[in-house]
Amino acid sequence: MSTYNFKELEKKWSPFWEELNLYKTGDDPEKSNFYCLDYFPYPSGAGLSVGHCRNYIPTDVICRKKKMDGHNVLHPMGWDAFGQPAEEYAIKTGMHPAEVTRINTENYKRQMKLFEAGYDWSREINSSHPDYYRWTQYFFLLLFDRGLAYQSDNYQMYCPSCKIVLSNEESAGGVCWRCNGEVVKKKLPQWYFKITDYADRLLDELDDLDWPENIKAMQRNWIGRSHGAEVVFSVDTEKNGTIDLPVYTTRIDTIFGATFCVLAPEHPELLNIVTDQYRDDVERYIKTSSSKTDLQRLVASEKEKTGIFTGAWAVNPFNGEKIPVWTADYVLSGYGTAAIMAVPAHDERDHAFAKKYGLSVVEVVAPGGVAQGVEDAATVADGELINSGQFTGLSSVDSRKVMADYAVQNGFGKAETRYRIRDWLVSRQRYWGAPIPIVHCDKCGAVPDRNLPVVLPDVESYEPDDSGRSPLAAQEAWVNTSCPRCGAPAKRETSTMAGFACSSWYFLRFVSPHFSEAPFDPEEVKKWLPVDLYVGGAEHAVMHLIYARFWTKVMYDAGMLDFTEPFTSLKNQGMLISYDHQKMSKSKGNVITPDDMVVKYGADALRLYIVFMGPFEAEIEWSEEGLAGTYRFVKRVWNLFLETAEPEDAEIDEAFDRELRYELARTVKKVTEDIDGFQFNTGVAAMMEFLNFLSVNRGKASSAKGTWRKVQKDFLAVLAPVAPFVSEELWHVLGFPGETVHTEPWPQWSSQDLVKNSVEIVVQIKGKIRDRISVPAGASKQQIEEIALGRDKIKEYLNGAVPRRVIVVPGRLVNIIG
């Protein structure tokens, strides 16, 4: 009997499967289609760690099983290849980013093959290739043509350390998503996609998706729809007449408690309403707050809010009262109207501000009809309106509608829905991205260049400068062109698109990666999309996943697709923590690579361990001892199967044969359900349990010869998706039919085999286990009760007492209540 040698098996079967085209996408019209997709990886120079395996191995297992189940499977892989690290490397070394990318993608591919992730490499795509990005540019123009792409020179989030502008999503929390550094505001002309037009649909259509709740919650949070009202306060100014000051509020019911107004320091009317007496102070305040980053502002004002009176007074349209107008940086410029009515009695922030500056507090909502007193703290709860003129006595909830209607009737306000989400800033002043296909013409303005692709030219220097100019701006021969509309001399747009544009449609490209007439072949899209199963980490909840949903809806509106959601079912793998209890990272030097582990334990053991270590979604700490455990399992399978390969002829032991069939059926059922349900850990545990059973009973193999052989066959088949090498080798050694186990039909279990003659159940007295009895499988409740009460042990415990009640759960237990 030969010893288990994973290196030999890997050397033998990997090329065999490649020769066989095992991973080629199926196209049998009789079969149903299954599209499984991994997140589009950015090929980093660091290569893959075992952490990445928690993404790629489970999807590979699912796909192998789906194939054996009789599906056509599409499981492609490609590269989100535009992006900063390659560019940074290029800046440092002068090597072309395309070359950097080529080296990195080859390494990724090599590593994926190490653990035998079965991708259809004939469909490999690369977002930095002109054949791909011409279609990214095409979608830019689709958005442009539909009025969903526009230029604006507002304040942007800018990361000084990455020297790059960021979208709102990429700078959540005031820090750069890539380097975690603090972002600053910078005024630069940029291109935006109007994702806010789709806010309602992005929010409402989340409900039916089979996605993790936390991801859906994050998106809902991010979109942040709020229903409220806009109310116009008016200000008589010294020199500029009467200025209307609309404020946004979700609590119009508290408007009789508004005792002052606050404008953001960036409010466009601020300098028009300020009185001469306060002008210097206000200008100084604006300067101070604009010198702070958002993060600094937040941290500072959490301790203590600051602000300054403008000298102006605004009229509350509901009661005609004049209230002072202040400016303070706790009011944000980017949300609502950048102006608020402050109700210190019923808003904590306004309360803190009013207390600091001695502004008055008027209580107008009484929860449960009882005024709570608002000197020390604001009352946020709803209740009955007091001190509110004609609205006094209404409930605060009802009055929101009533008072908004009143404002409409009197022409000073309206109901209004606002969103937290902002438009998607998509342009980057960087070299390594898809050029935005726009030409700027003095006469015609921004004109689409439909002669795609607009090819990224070669440059000498990849370095962006601090002025926010793209390296492309220096390429005069490229920049200077003629206007596609009027032919006059014109200049190309020199920004490129953020990488998230490329990944917003890549899932469509995979169905027809070489199609040259359009971004995708509509027939193939009909066959495969939407994606049945999408797997990746949770970090893209409000970036990639929201952008891709947005583009899909735009394509739907343009009549290109007949579905509105790209990813039917989404799963997030848990993080893998290194042995030092920290995230794996190159800088910490704690990265464990699949390369090392495959050399030491083989691909099968690594694959088994990755899915066995714990629940798929859970964060788990790496343990090489654990991997050694699955290695032992593979070896035990190897040894046992070879040892019992050809049992001698012997008399059949009916009882054992039956038991063996039962254990087989139980295992096949469990593994089938667990793989389908993404419960790989318990599925592997079931195989281990079964192996333990077989191992204990190996001596009886010959007394159940036929069944034993069926056990071997089915066991190898259900093991194959997780441990493809050892199962393939044993499949052939044991002489099972077919070219490869991986195209064999998935084993079925017989429910007949799961029926037992007798079952052991426990007998409890008042919930405590006192005895175990064996009863016929079909026994009635009454029969079971009789058997239980007839037991000596039970009689002893009852000591002649007549049970008050006996609960019988067939197949489980008897509970006697004394």
Add this chain to the structure above:
RNA sequence: GCCGGAGUGGCGGAAUGGCAGACGCGACGGACUCAAAAUCCGUUGCCCUUCGGGGUGUGAGGGUUCAAGUCCCUCCUCCGGUACCA
């Protein structure tokens, strides 16, 4: 603060309201060996035990139920996200 998720042996973790701790790791004991590794067999929640067994136990406290890790209420801790969004 708000939203989402989770608290079970020494560790990773299992348990349609029905025998808590499957499976694996680690540890301990034994076999094999000159020895070690590998392998195999056994033990392994905690406490008590006359070795038959008995008690106790799933973050804390209540509740529902014949029966609760699982359902309900209150609270605590941890992880992830988000945070002057008016």
